[in-house]
Each structure stands twice: as structure tokens, then as C-alpha cells.
Amino acid sequence: MEGQEPERQLFLAVSQAIYIKHFQKPIFQLAVQRNKINLLVYEPSQEVILQWITH
Numbered sequence: 469m470e471g472q473e474p475e476r477q478l479f480l481a482v483s484q485a486i487y488i489k490h491f492q493k494p495i496f497q498l499a500v501q502r503n504k505i506n507l508l509v510y511e512p513s514q515e516v517i518l519q520w521i522t523h
Contacts, residue, residue, distance in 0.1 A: 477522070479508040479520070481510060484511050487507070507519070508521075
């Protein structure tokens, strides 16, 4: 996708439960920061986006 549309930003979508359970651990935070992974945190039952986290 980067080759076809390099101006687009990719986001990894994770539910709020997964974000709280895993992505707030230091090892996950380090991996996300080092690899500049953009995250989109959503609530599946309400179908709403809660956070856009960019690096």
C-alpha cells in the first residue's frame, strides 16, 4: 500500500479491552514507539473510535 499511496497513514485498530490489557504494558509501548505504529482504539459494542494515537 505504501508504494501505491505513500501519503496515507496506516493504523492498527484494537479494541479498548485489548488496548488496556496489552498495549499499556511497557514492552508493548516500547515496541509501538520504536516501530512508529499508529493505533486506533475503538469500542466494538458502541461502534465508536475512542482514540487515534500517532507516532
